[in-house]
Amino acid sequence: MKKLSHLNKTLAIISLFILTISCTKNKQNDENITGTSTSASEVLGVSQYNINSFPLNKLVCDPFSTDPVPSPKHGIKASLWYRGLGQLRYYTVMDYLLHTTHSEQNLFFSSINVPTRLFSTGFPIETGGSIEDDNHEKLIEYFALKMESQLTLGNTSEPGTYELAILSDDGAVLKIKDPASTSNSFETLINNDGDTPTKMKCSNRLLEITSESQIPLELYYYQGPKYHIANMLIWRKVSSNSTPGSDPLCNHAGNKLFFDPDLDSKPLAWNDLASRGWKVISPENFLLPNNNQDTSSTSSDSNFNACYQGEAPVISNFQVVEQLATDISFSWTTDVDSTGLMLVTNLDTGIKTTTQTDNLLRRNHSILVTGLQPQTRYRFQAIAFSNSLGRTFSEAIDVTTF
Known part of the structure; x- marks a missing residue:
């Protein structure tokens, strides 16, 4: 007292x-x-x-999902780039990050779960309105995201060997920093870059994930011309001697192959993937990266999900x-x-x-x-x-x- x-x-x-x-x-x-x-x-x-x-007039909370995050330490932190006036059209995600306009907005996502759909809602800001391009129009095309998090098993996933895959429209690249590796740098696990209808790309190797694992990840995604959009990070538990990329739908693409965007993203071939053990990685499996701490304030924590309620x-x-x-x-x-x-x-x-x-x-x-x-x-x-x-x-x- x-x-x-x-x-x-x-x-x-x-x-x-x-x-x-x-x-x-x-x-x-x-x-x-x-x-x-x-x-x-x-x-x-x-x-x-x-x-x-994270000022509210510069904050965007997941426009694609209403799934809550389990705690202020869960989630995915993202940065946004968009094609500005007079800028060229690009066809790879890194070109967007290197040559387009970096937005000052902070974005948080609960998961990476966007089935093929029509995208016209944009990125709503927490104080009202939406992110606009340089023409003061709602941003719905020609943008890129750098998404950062840590992959963990949470309470419902079992330790073991996992295969990861991406479904994306347009390009996406997944990089990880595997604690089991001797390298301290990020490696590309999935490269699904380039303009494409919704395409499934599978990881080039398997991951051993324990109950203690916290695997840093960076997912780079870009959306080219409107209106279709898709971005899903999925996984399945496999045997340690499985061959990565052996699923029959790896490298297959089509805007009405996995989901029907004209029927509220009705599952199509996604049902086949689910029957083979593929699941969307859930919000409990994403922890915020450890490098998000703002050292300007020593008395209060600045490494948190500002969209947590x-x-x-x-x-x-x-x-x-x-x-x-x-x-x-x-x-x-x-x-x-x-x-x-x-x-x-x-x-x-x-x-x-x-x-x-x-x-x-x-x-x-x-x-x-x-x-x-x-x-x-x-x-x-x-x-x-x-x-x-x-x-x-x-x-x-x-x-x-x-």
């Missing part, structure tokens, strides 16, 4: 200082909006996660406390210990800004928002994060500055 009391006193003193927190903003945003915590209420602890590591706080009494021309203060309460920040939308430009947080846990919150433009319409929402990564948006308050 003495240690907790001392922590509370120390954090309470810290929280009384005015912390000017820099905002996270889009490239085209010339505003310098900041959020400053002005709460003098009791500080109840420090968030175990550094919420500033824990206990969501309930926000009450969100209100404007005071407005002084281009500075506005807000307050609200939460039913559980939470850290808070503000989502600010410029209604004249559509640009969304998220302020940063001090990562301190409270139940009574107040923030002063500064750097607003005069005579401009804004929409404000409080965002609360619980210590288990549950998050809640408040109702919106619209204000016009003086």
